[in-house]
Amino acid sequence: MNAAASKPQVLSVQDLVYAYRTADGEIEAISDLSFAVHEGEFVSIVGPSGSGKTTLMKIVAGLLQATKGSVRILGKPLTGRVPDGVALVFQDYSRSLFPWMTVQRNVEFPLSHRRASRADVAQRSRESLSAVGLVDFATRYPWELSGGMQQRVAIARALAFRPRLLLMDEPFASVDAQTRADLEDLVADVHQQFGTTILFVTHDIDESVYLSDRVLVLSAHPARLLLDREVPLSRPRDQVATRELHDFVRLRAEIAGLILRPGTEKTASSPQDTSPGGR
Amino acid sequence: MAQVRTPRRTTAKEFGQGIARWVLESVALIVVLVALWQVLTSVFHPLYFPTPVAIWGQIARAWFTPLGFTADILPSFERVTLGWLLAAVIGVPLGVAVGRSRSFAEYVTPLVHYARAVPPPVILPIFMIFFGVGNAMKVVFIAVGVLWPILLNVIKGVESVETVQLDTATVYGIGGSRRLLHVVLPAAMPDILAGLRISLALAFVLMVISEMIAASGGIGYQILQSQAQFDILNMWAGIVVLAVGGVVFNAVLTTIEGRVLRWHRGQRREAL
Amino acid sequence: MATTSAGYARARARAGFRKTIRGVVGIMVALAVWQVLASIGFVRPEWFPTATTVLGDAVALLGQSAFTLQVLSTLYDMLLGLIISTVVAVPLGVLLGRFPLAYRMSSVLVEAMRPIPALALTPVAILLFGLSGATTVSLVVWTSTWPILINSVYGMHSVDPVALDTARSFGLGRWTALYRVALPSAAPFIATGIRIAIGIALAVAVATEMVTGAGSGVGGWIVQASSGGSLIPVYAAAVLVGLVGYLLNYLFERIERRLFRWHLSYRKEGA
Numbered sequence: 133m134n135a136a137a138s139k140p141q142v143l144s145v146q147d148l149v150y151a152y153r154t155a156d157g158e159i160e161a162i163s164d165l166s167f168a169v170h171e172g173e174f175v176s177i178v179g180p181s182g183s184g185k186t187t188l189m190k191i192v193a194g195l196l197q198a199t200k201g202s203v204r205i206l207g208k209p210l211t212g213r214v215p216d217g218v219a220l221v222f223q224d225y226s227r228s229l230f231p232w233m234t235v236q237r238n239v240e241f242p243l244s245h246r247r248a249s250r251a252d253v254a255q256r257s258r259e260s261l262s263a264v265g266l267v268d269f270a271t272r273y274p275w276e277l278s279g280g281m282q283q284r285v286a287i288a289r290a291l292a293f294r295p296r297l298l299l300m301d302e303p304f305a306s307v308d309a310q311t312r313a314d315l316e317d318l319v320a321d322v323h324q325q326f327g328t329t330i331l332f333v334t335h336d337i338d339e340s341v342y343l344s345d346r347v348l349v350l351s352a353h354p355a356r357l358l359l360d361r362e363v364p365l366s367r368p369r370d371q372v373a374t375r376e377l378h379d380f381v382r383l384r385a386e387i388a389g390l391i392l393r394p395g396t397e398k399t400a401s402s403p404q405d406t407s408p409g410g411r
Numbered sequence: 412m413a414q415v416r417t418p419r420r421t422t423a424k425e426f427g428q429g430i431a432r433w434v435l436e437s438v439a440l441i442v443v444l445v446a447l448w449q450v451l452t453s454v455f456h457p458l459y460f461p462t463p464v465a466i467w468g469q470i471a472r473a474w475f476t477p478l479g480f481t482a483d484i485l486p487s488f489e490r491v492t493l494g495w496l497l498a499a500v501i502g503v504p505l506g507v508a509v510g511r512s513r514s515f516a517e518y519v520t521p522l523v524h525y526a527r528a529v530p531p532p533v534i535l536p537i538f539m540i541f542f543g544v545g546n547a548m549k550v551v552f553i554a555v556g557v558l559w560p561i562l563l564n565v566i567k568g569v570e571s572v573e574t575v576q577l578d579t580a581t582v583y584g585i586g587g588s589r590r591l592l593h594v595v596l597p598a599a600m601p602d603i604l605a606g607l608r609i610s611l612a613l614a615f616v617l618m619v620i621s622e623m624i625a626a627s628g629g630i631g632y633q634i635l636q637s638q639a640q641f642d643i644l645n646m647w648a649g650i651v652v653l654a655v656g657g658v659v660f661n662a663v664l665t666t667i668e669g670r671v672l673r674w675h676r677g678q679r680r681e682a683l
Numbered sequence: 684m685a686t687t688s689a690g691y692a693r694a695r696a697r698a699g700f701r702k703t704i705r706g707v708v709g710i711m712v713a714l715a716v717w718q719v720l721a722s723i724g725f726v727r728p729e730w731f732p733t734a735t736t737v738l739g740d741a742v743a744l745l746g747q748s749a750f751t752l753q754v755l756s757t758l759y760d761m762l763l764g765l766i767i768s769t770v771v772a773v774p775l776g777v778l779l780g781r782f783p784l785a786y787r788m789s790s791v792l793v794e795a796m797r798p799i800p801a802l803a804l805t806p807v808a809i810l811l812f813g814l815s816g817a818t819t820v821s822l823v824v825w826t827s828t829w830p831i832l833i834n835s836v837y838g839m840h841s842v843d844p845v846a847l848d849t850a851r852s853f854g855l856g857r858w859t860a861l862y863r864v865a866l867p868s869a870a871p872f873i874a875t876g877i878r879i880a881i882g883i884a885l886a887v888a889v890a891t892e893m894v895t896g897a898g899s900g901v902g903g904w905i906v907q908a909s910s911g912g913s914l915i916p917v918y919a920a921a922v923l924v925g926l927v928g929y930l931l932n933y934l935f936e937r938i939e940r941r942l943f944r945w946h947l948s949y950r951k952e953g954a
Contacts, residue, residue: 154694193582220582227575232597232674241593242583275678293583436784437791444792459810514705521706522713528928530886532893532902533921536909540730560882612798613883616826619802620890631802635894638806650803657798 141207142297142329143169143192148201150187161187163354165201169297169331174323176332176340179350180391185333186223188355189301192331193220206296219295223302225283229274236261236270239289260291263322280311284318291322300332304339313371316343320369337387341380342369349390358390461644469648483649487618487630488656490546494553495614499607502558506565506603507595516566523562531556531613532620544625549618556617557610564606568599601675604668611664615657630656714738729913740919750904750920754927757900760816761888764823765880771824772831773873777866779832780839797829801887805894819891819900826887827880831873838872839865871943878935885928 150162161184169175179185190196192203194214205215219242222228229238239257248256261267264284274282283303290298300319304312320343323330334340340347341363349359364379374380445463452462461469473479509516535552542548572595580590596603622631630653637646669676714734721733728736744750779786801822808818842865850860892902901924908916 156693190578193578195578195581214581214584216584218582220579222575222579224575227573228579230576230579230594230597231678232600242585273674273677275674433787436787437789440788441792441795459807517702517705518709518712520709522709524932525710525925525929527882528885528932529921529925530889530901530928532886532890533905533924534917535893536905536917537730537914537921539909540914556886609879609882612800613886615798615800616802616883616887616890619800619805620893623802623805623894634803634806638809643810646806650799650807653803654799657800657803658795661794661798 139171139173141168142171142173142205143331144202144204145192146202146204148188148191148203149199150184150191150196151199160354162191162198163356165350165355165357167348167357167360169329171329172327173346174320174330174332174344175346175348176334176344177348177350178334178337178340178387178391179355180352181335183350183352184355185335185350186301189220189299189331189333192297193218193299217296218299219290219293219297220299220301221283221286221290221303223305225279225286225303225306226274228286229282229289231273231275233273234270235266235272235274235277235285238274238285239292242289242293256292256294257288260288263291263325264288264318278311280307280315283307283315287315287319287322291326291328296329298328298330300330302333302335305335312339317371319343320367324367337384337391338375341365341383341387342371342374347383347387349387359387361386459643461647465644466647466651469644470652473645474648474652482628483630483633484652484656486546486628487622487653488660490549490553490621490629491611491614491618491660494550494618495557495607495611497550497554498556498558498561498610498614501554502561502606503565503603506562507569507591507599509562510566510569510599511591511595513570516570520563520566523559523566527559527563531617535621535624539625544627548625549621552621553614553617557614560610560613561606564602564609565599568602568606569595571602572598601672604664604672608661608664608668611660612657615653615660619653729915732915732918736915737918737922740915741922744916744919744923750923753900753904754924756816757819757885757888757892757902758927760819760900761823761884764820764888765827765877765884767820768824768827768831768880769877772828772876773835776832776835776873777839777861777869780836780842780869781861781865786836793829793832797833799825801826802890802894805891808891809895814895814899816899818895819888822891823884823888827877827884830879830883831876834872834876834879835869838869841872842868871939874935874939874943878932878939881931881935885924885931889924 145168146166148162148165149160151158151160153159165188167175177185177188187196191198191210192205194210194212197212198210203210205218208215230241233241236257239261240253243253243256257270258267261270264287266281266284266288269277269281274285277285287303303319304315307315316339319330319332322328330344332340332343344363347359347361347363348357349361350356351358361383363383365374365377448460449463452460474484509519531552534555538548538552538555542551576594576598577590580586580594585594618629619631619634622629623635626632630649634646634649634653637643637649718734721728721731721736732740779789804822804825805818808821812818812821846864846868847860850864851857855863888900889902889905892900893906894902896903896906901920905917905920908920
């Protein structure tokens with residue numbers, strides 16, 4: 133797993149600062165954040181709600197501009213434009229899918245303006261729909277599907293794009309527990325199968341440890357890096373067995389200690405932050 | 412958790428029963444009311460209310476003739492259609508342009524609200540001076556009158572496109588005309604079509620008023636003339652022709668709306 | 684936390700202020716363009732007067748009871764019509780919304796009646812009510828009833844059944860539940876219907892007055908004023924009546940927003 137560090141960097145974030153202005157003056161949401169993601173890695177970012185995780189994702193995706201610092205994707209600095217080869221799966225699946233397009237059209241939409249042949253586009257959408265188990269629903273509309281299935285469509289859309297970096301912003305925060313476990317395993321499979329580099333944001337400590345090769349823990353107000361730790365668990369992982377392993381339990385406890393009983397950090401404590409058992 | 416909520420496909424037999432029930436339930440009421448009207452009017456002979464049968468006779472005799480068509484029916488519906496289409500052709504692109512820019516919308520929206528608040532009949536005399544009393548005046552008058560509700564609805568629709576949808580398009584590198592055509596316009600379509608439907612009703616009102624105030628032909632003119640000459644039967648015939656026209660125009664628009672917005676209704680039903 | 688939410692409130696207030704300023708600037712620019720175009724003089728000034736002439740005339744009109752009384756008369760007829768159609772259409776819509784059979788039986792009839800243009804019925808109204816305000820009122824009622832009725836039914840259809848069941852489980856009777864739970868949740872939709880009705884009612888009222896003859900209401904006043912050859916009074920009246928319509932709409936929207944803050948469509952930003 134340490135081999136990942138020797139692979140090329142897909143994303144590198146250096147001394148990133150993001151501040152926004154209110155009537156009371158500047159408020160820093162992200163403070164001096166630095167980290168890197170290497171090719172093929174699955175990195176989770178975990179932190180309490182309101183810790184600027186979504187802001188970070190939007191900056192990496194090119195939707196927001198950083199106040200200071202540099203963000204490089206495949207060595208190229210972001211220049212205020214949307215970077216090539218980055219896909220983003222939003223938490224809000226019901227709004228990020230286009231309700232006037234069928235499932236297949238949704239998946240093909242990002243592809244159809246690239247110079248891909250029609251056959252190639254169809255092939256790619258079929259491949260990614262089958263990866264998420266939705267080939268049979270290609271002609272349906274998103275609103276005919278359950279929440280978990282809608283999020284799978286969003287994942288299929290991202291996969292068909294064949295991103296060099298797949299960003300996922302709390303993708304499973306609004307589905308029920310069973311669906312969530314299914315989707316976690318789906319994403320883990322997809323990561324293994326396609327070798328996609330994934331940066332995954334969550335406020336759920338269990339999920340971050342269960343899914344990733346490396347976990348970054350952020351503080352709240354402003355977001356600072358509290359911990360950057362390899363996950364010492366082999367793959368494939370299992371929803372029951374993995375979560376019983378000593379390494380899993382220990383790492384989870386360590387992160388929970390950082391987030392729930394912060395030493396000097398002040399954190400907000402809304403109900404959903406007091407996770408691990410909260411799922 | 413339910414996997415998929417599949418709308419069950421109906422069989423031909425169920426479909427037939429559905430139609431039969433629909434006819435029985437809804438058309439029955441209309442038939443009963445018209446029959447009641449027929450009975451009451453033929454028994455009491457009220458001065459101002461001819462029987463439906465007599466009205467139908469008058470329509471067939473005086474309106475559904477080559478002259479009736481070319482002199483009154485066609486011109487009226489042509490004015491409504493042209494005026495409304497003209498407003499739509501100007502209003503939809505203009506509204507999209509305004510709605511895409513938040514600051515531009517902030518400069519323009521109160522002005523449009525004001526223009527919309529001026530009742531079009533008030534400015535009818537101005538149009539009569541500038542464009543005379545002919546066909547062009549009525550078309551322009553209708554177009555100007557219904558432009559504002561269309562514009563307001565288009566602006567509102569474009570402004571309320573979900574940020575997540577726009578962000579999604581941005582992340583996948585979809586910009587410019589593709590984004591406008593495939594994301595902004597479909598998302599705004601429910602509001603755009605609602606604006607077009609509301610303005611169609613207004614267009615009919617404006618057509619009738621322009622024909623009643625300044626015309627020598629058209630359904631509105633005929634209705635008012637008949638009333639002035641106490642030709643009650645012909646007046647009612649005109650009203651019925653106009654009403655049927657309104658219903659037909661509305662039905663066409665509603666059908667188009669239903670087709671285009673199938674996704675919207677489905678989505679809304681699931682959300683409720 | 685408290686400081687930031689106060690900061691948000693202030694930021695929002697500032698955005699609202701900027702919006703107002705921009706709106707005023709927009710109207711000013713339009714007036715300036717009007718002024719310049721009219722001053723060039725390629726159209727006769729009595730046909731296309733300058734903005735300042737019209738605004739001056741409008742201010743003068745405000746002092747003339749001959750005009751203001753007609754405006755009040757039109758407003759009175761229009762509001763009376765709106766009230767009557769609300770009183771008729773809301774209960775009817777609530778009933779149709781509650782009873783599926785009644786809804787199915789009447790929906791085709793409603794769809795057939797709704798598009799009949801109010802003005803087509805003017806002669807019938809004249810025959811029944813004469814050349815009086817009652818004619819205007821009756822046509823406003825015809826116009827306003829449909830949007831209010833349809834939106835009431837729609838509002839009743841979107842009442843959450845869970846809310847009704849909850850009310851019943853607390854021991855509320857059928858009619859009490861209807862009154863206390865269903866009606867409030869349908870209220871925002873009913874308000875939308877009334878707002879649509881206001882939008883077209885003033886136009887119908889003025890149009891009716893123009894047809895029924897000189898002297899009565901704004902419509903009658905316009906017919907008389909425009910017969911003089913100069914369009915300046917028509918422009919001035921349009922500016923003033925537009926202002927009245929604008930304020931009416933603004934007022935209603937404010938009330939709507941205040942009353943239905945809890946309703947989804949008004950808390951889009953909060954979601």
